[in-house]
Amino acid sequence: MDPSAREWLTTNSHAHEDFDAADLVEHLAAKGETLSVVIPARNEAATVGDVVSVLRRQLVEEIPLVSELVVIDSDSTDDTAQVAADAGATVHRSADIAPHLGSHPGKGEALWKSLFVTSGDHLVFVDADLTQWGPHFVTGLIGALIADPATQLVKGWYDRVLDVDGQAPSTEGGRVTELVARPVLDLWWPELAGVVQPLAGEWAATRSLMESISVPTGYGVEIASLIDTHTRHGLDGIAQVDLGARAHRHQKDHDLAVMAAELLAVVDSRRGGRPRPIDVAAQELQQFTREDGWRTRPVPLSQRPPACDQAGYPEGPR
């Protein structure tokens, strides 16, 4: 392992047990700072209610750590928005936020738009499709974020439970993580080799970081934010926290391949790759099966500029 990665592991790795929710409330209050939790959700009616209600009960009502619990509904066609609202979240449709800026599909778009409807100094992102998780995800992430003023971004890490039809459950989940993200980071950014889950959907960031970086509108948001934080702040700006184990709804291999293509496009752009024509919003991935023949999959490439430069972005101080 790269020596700086090894050193980082000893200094910037935490465990969720290191942090107590009541202590974190005091810490934030003493500094006059607040925490927003943002849950991006596209067609997650089956799980978003549990994620919201558990966080609301434990980290809003019992211990007031979370000031804003927000679900960004990302073009859902099911009851996600209603279920999330019934469970106690403030729900915004991604497409309705800052409408003068237009709308893109995608998770990155939902996170970027969340900056316009939240006010927390700190942001914790939590996926809406979790089936094995707990509120310690949030306490661990915010704890690690405020433990050191240099830290700008915290990645959660965990055992990745893989539970797909016809196979015994294992901890071999995180297929794009293991087959694409970690190898490509090892190749070009070996200093980041110690980040166990570079694609973790559970992560934390300071608002000042999030509002100042460009955000891919699709699934490239995690790898881009990690690379860009490293470029700006070095390893000192990044920490990680052990959150135990996590299970979620799995996508099929052919869908994950589109995600993988998005990540590779982000890596290409951060490596100074060949400029693309300005009007090309998506590349295409060709997939083949004997039953269905060739299928063309669009790969979203669009990226939002820093939110703080946008008309209508709430002005500080926060």
Ligand SMILES: O=c1ccn([C@@H]2O[C@H](COP(=O)(O)OP(=O)(O)O[C@H]3O[C@H](CO)[C@@H](O)[C@H](O)[C@H]3O)[C@@H](O)[C@H]2O)c(=O)[nH]1
């Ligand atoms: O257009 C979309 C697609 C997804 N989501 C939500 O984003 C979260 C993660 O999406 P998911 O399809 O479950 O992604 P994964 O297959 O789990 O992908 C992993 O890798 C991605 C790329 O880094 C990360 O964005 C994910 O958080 C991480 O879990 C879920 O709450 C989705 O509902 C949206 O809000 N809008």
Ligand SMILES: O=C(O)[C@H](O)COP(=O)(O)O
């Ligand atoms: O992080 C990943 O690699 C993707 O979320 C896929 O995870 P899975 O293989 O556990 O479905």
